[in-house]
Amino acid sequence: MSSLVAVLVDGVAYGMLLFLSAVGLSVTLGLMRFINLAHGAFAMVGAYLAVVVVGAGLPFLLALPLVFVVVGIFGIAIERTAIRYLYRRSALEQVLFSIGLAFALGALANLIFGPQQQGILTPAWLTGRVALLGLEITSYRLFLIAMGAATAIALIYLFEHTLFGARIRAAVDNRRAAEGIGIQVERLFALTFGLGAALAGLGGALSVEMLGLDPAFALKYLTMLLMVVAIGGAGSIEGSLLAALGLGTVDALFKYLLPEAGGFVIFGLLVAVLLVKPAGLKGRVA
Amino acid sequence: MSALNPISHGGLSKPALSFNPITPLIFAALIASYFLFPNHLALATQILVLMIFALSYDLLQGHAGIVSLGHAVFLGLGAYGSAILARWGFTDPLFGLMAGASISALVALVLSPIVVRGSDFTRLLVTLGVASLIHEAANRMRDLTGGADGLADFEVAPLLGLFAFDFEGRTAFLYALIVFAFVYAALWRVTTSPFGLALRGIRENPRRMPAIGSPVARHLAVSYLLSGAIAGVGGALLAQTSRFASLDMLGFERSAEIVMVVTLGGTGHIAGVSIGAAAFGLVKDALSTVSPRYWQLGLGIVLMASVFLARGGIGGLIERFCRFGRRA
Numbered sequence: 001m002s003s004l005v006a007v008l009v010d011g012v013a014y015g016m017l018l019f020l021s022a023v024g025l026s027v028t029l030g031l032m033r034f035i036n037l038a039h040g041a042f043a044m045v046g047a048y049l050a051v052v053v054v055g056a057g058l059p060f061l062l063a064l065p066l067v068f069v070v071v072g073i074f075g076i077a078i079e080r081t082a083i084r085y086l087y088r089r090s091a092l093e094q095v096l097f098s099i100g101l102a103f104a105l106g107a108l109a110n111l112i113f114g115p116q117q118q119g120i121l122t123p124a125w126l127t128g129r130v131a132l133l134g135l136e137i138t139s140y141r142l143f144l145i146a147m148g149a150a151t152a153i154a155l156i157y158l159f160e161h162t163l164f165g166a167r168i169r170a171a172v173d174n175r176r177a178a179e180g181i182g183i184q185v186e187r188l189f190a191l192t193f194g195l196g197a198a199l200a201g202l203g204g205a206l207s208v209e210m211l212g213l214d215p216a217f218a219l220k221y222l223t224m225l226l227m228v229v230a231i232g233g234a235g236s237i238e239g240s241l242l243a244a245l246g247l248g249t250v251d252a253l254f255k256y257l258l259p260e261a262g263g264f265v266i267f268g269l270l271v272a273v274l275l276v277k278p279a280g281l282k283g284r285v286a
Numbered sequence: 287m288s289a290l291n292p293i294s295h296g297g298l299s300k301p302a303l304s305f306n307p308i309t310p311l312i313f314a315a316l317i318a319s320y321f322l323f324p325n326h327l328a329l330a331t332q333i334l335v336l337m338i339f340a341l342s343y344d345l346l347q348g349h350a351g352i353v354s355l356g357h358a359v360f361l362g363l364g365a366y367g368s369a370i371l372a373r374w375g376f377t378d379p380l381f382g383l384m385a386g387a388s389i390s391a392l393v394a395l396v397l398s399p400i401v402v403r404g405s406d407f408t409r410l411l412v413t414l415g416v417a418s419l420i421h422e423a424a425n426r427m428r429d430l431t432g433g434a435d436g437l438a439d440f441e442v443a444p445l446l447g448l449f450a451f452d453f454e455g456r457t458a459f460l461y462a463l464i465v466f467a468f469v470y471a472a473l474w475r476v477t478t479s480p481f482g483l484a485l486r487g488i489r490e491n492p493r494r495m496p497a498i499g500s501p502v503a504r505h506l507a508v509s510y511l512l513s514g515a516i517a518g519v520g521g522a523l524l525a526q527t528s529r530f531a532s533l534d535m536l537g538f539e540r541s542a543e544i545v546m547v548v549t550l551g552g553t554g555h556i557a558g559v560s561i562g563a564a565a566f567g568l569v570k571d572a573l574s575t576v577s578p579r580y581w582q583l584g585l586g587i588v589l590m591a592s593v594f595l596a597r598g599g600i601g602g603l604i605e606r607f608c609r610f611g612r613r614a
Contacts, residue, residue: 035407086593091406092353096549097593099542104586110579219538223418230411260426267419274412275400 006135007256008249013141015248016148017210021203021221022228023155023240024196030235031172032189034087035094038078038101039200040222046071046201047213048109051118060123067205068198075197079190087189102218110215118213140209147206148241151199155237168192227266231273233280242281308557308604309470316463320456327455328528333567334462335524338469340547340563341556342516347545348554349477350509351489352401355410355541356417360390360514362536364521366424366431369531372440379445379461383522390518391511393420398507414538421536436532437525451527458527465523469516474556476512485509486554546589552601562600 025039046067053063078101086094126143129136159165171178171185179185204217211221228247232239247266254265273281319330339361346352364386371385400412424431431437444450449457476482488495488502495502525531534540543566551562573581592599 029407035410082590082594089593091410092347092545092549093593095353095355095410096546097590099546100586100589100593102586103582103589107579107581107583107586111583223414223538226411226414230408230415234407264419264422264426267415267422270415271400271412271419274404274408274415 004256006137007252009135009137009141009145011249011252012245013144013248014210014252015245016144017203017207018224018228018248019148019241019244020144020151020206021200022225022232022244023151023237024199024203025225026229026232026234026236026240028193028196029229030233031168032087032192033172034083034193035091035098036083036196037095037098037222038105038218039098039196040220040225041102041105041218042071042075042197042200043204043207043221043225044109044213044215044218045074045105046204047208047217048113048118049201050205051120051208051213054120060121060126064202064205068202071201071204072194072198074201076190076194078197079193083193084186084189102222106215106218109218113215115215118208120208120213122209144206144210152237152241159237164188164191227270229280231270231280233277233282236280236282239280239282307608308561309474312557312560313467316466320459320463324454324456327459329567329571331455331459331462331527332524333564334459334466335520335527336547336567337560337563338466338520338523339517339544340551340559341469341473342513342520343544344548344551344553344556344559345473345477345509345516346513347548348559349482349485349489350506350513351485351492352506352510353406353409353545354401354413355538355545356413356415357513357517357544358536358538358540359417359420360394360517361521361524361540362420362424362531362533363390363393364518364523365525365531365535366437366521367518368522369437369440369525370430372442372526373437377441377443379442379526382442382526383465383519386518386522386525387515388518390521391515394511394514395507398510401510402503402506413541417536417538417541421533421538424533424536431531431533434533436530438530440529442526442529455527462523462527465519469519470556470560473516477556481505481508546585546592550588550592550599552599552604555599555601555604558599558601558604561604565600 021039021043024042025036028034028036028039049067049070050063053066054060058066082097086097122140126140128139130139130142131137132142159168167178167183167188170181171183171188175185204213204221207213207221211217224247228240228244230243231247232241232243247269250269251266254261258265316330316334320327323330339357342360343354343357346354346357367389368382368386371382376382376385397416400416401409404412425433427433442451445457445461449461451457477485484495484500484505487500488505492502521535524535547563547566548559550566551560552558570581570585573584
């Protein structure tokens with residue numbers, strides 16, 4: 001019984017990791033309507049950056065905000081130079097551009113760091129175990145759960161209760177009217193895209209410990225992130241949280257109870273949800 | 287899709303569907319390569335398979351307007367289908383082609399209800415999800431598919447009982463060339479038929495087509511089925527000529543690759559897509575012998591640039607060239 005609870009904690013921690021990485025994609029996909037298949041690549045950039053700066057001696061906890069800011073700036077730079085011209089183009093062109101970006105970044109990582117797996121040094125207090133309610137839980141898992149919960153609350157607050165959030169929603173619903181009342185949509189979109197990239201980078205940095213890191217990371221991870229967004233419904237923070245936690249726990253449970261089923265259950269779940277609810281659990285109907 | 291997207295357009299009025307002078311040139315070049323590069327027939331055969339695969343995906347994306355990130359599934363199913371049947375003793379190559387086509391068509395039939403409905407975004411996700419599912423299934427069923435090692439222990443009987451597959455790959459090349467010619471002709475016929483025009487109509491304006499009595503969902507389902515079947519033929523051909531079937535034949539990278547090939551070739555333009563696939567296959571072979579890393583980097587850069595620069599792809603260039611020739 002207690003091992004089942006431990007598996008569930010594992011699943012929730014994995015789910016929070018997925019949420020952290022996927023929520024930025026949900027925002028670009030759902031609110032900005034840009035199909036960003038390079039999102040996993042942003043996560044990869046964050047992961048490599050974290051490995052490098054932690055390797056150079058920066059404390060893990062300081063590396064995280066650094067990664068957040070640097071990948072965010074990188075995202076804004078890409079948005080300003082290329083992506084802003086693609087908002088009005090077809091889904092296919094967005095797919096092509098972003099896959100191209102993902103391939104190029106993956107190849108660059110391969111050139112710079114080589115094809116081997118990278119590890120990250122996490123501080124001792126994160127690798128230990130904590131006794132909680134009679135259970136031994138890795139403190140890294142607890143840390144992930146806390147990070148995920150804090151990010152979810154912050155994002156829901158940002159999008160639902162601040163002027164920034166209101167402006168974003170206005171700009172998405174009616175760009176022309178939003179511009180008409182003086183909202184600087186261009187700047188708003190650049191910032192939002194940067195926020196999405198920054199979150200991806202943070203998620204990537206946090207995932208090195210659990211998932212490992214190599215140049216194939218960008219595309220491997222992307223499938224999982226797209227599934228979170230698809231099941232949760234693009235553009236909904238709560239949806240992403242629900243879907244990520246659901247996927248995480250289902251994945252952990254089946255790995256524990258029925259290992260042969262493997263990835264099957266997850267993908268089966270995706271197809272089932274999309275059959276019943278094509279827009280996802282909490283999706284806005286386009 | 288709005289009229290602002292020339293990449294996804296062949297355009298209804300453009301002569302993209304007409305039998306243009308490029309077609310005989312393509313076949314002349316293919317036949318010539320048999321005599322000019324007798325030592326590279328294996329590569330040429332692989333390129334023919336890529337051309338068939340590209341044409342099959344072009345029917346879907348270029349004509350019906352359905353984007354998919356999982357088309358390699360049908361290539362892989364065809365490859366595994368024919369390889370597994372050959373292991374069971376059904377070694378006749380033509381039978382293998384039929385079987386590959388049937389298996390892929392069957393799976394496409396099952397999937398078509400999910401793919402036909404929904405927006406571009408849900409289609410991308412569903413096709414990606416289903417592809418991951420099938421990839422995982424193939425990986426799990428080690429007894430049947432050989433898992434990560436792939437299948438290599440199967441025989442292929444002589445073609446028509448007469449022409450054995452030789453080490454130089456001459457039979458394989460000519461066989462692939464004939465299959466390609468059939469696929470090319472069949473797709474040319476299909477896309478210029480009323481059905482093909484209806485597909486283009488649906489792609490241009492899915493809301494208006496039902497109003498003129500066009501059964502949109504059924505047309506899209508048929509195109510998906512047909513496209514899957516042709517990809518299955520390509521897969522069977524690939525397995526037979528390379529004596530190998532493996533997981534990467536139905537992996538995500540192949541699916542992503544074919545989206546690029548078709549777009550660079552010029553969606554909706556059969557000759558352009560064929561040339562694009564051939565060029566892609568050659569460049570990929572040349573670059574990946576240098577370094578697979580540089581290949582991926584170059585690929586990424588070309589892709590990003592193509593969205594901004596090469597509108598209409600190679601097919602678009604051909605059209606412009608032909609129009610220029612006519613005017614002069």
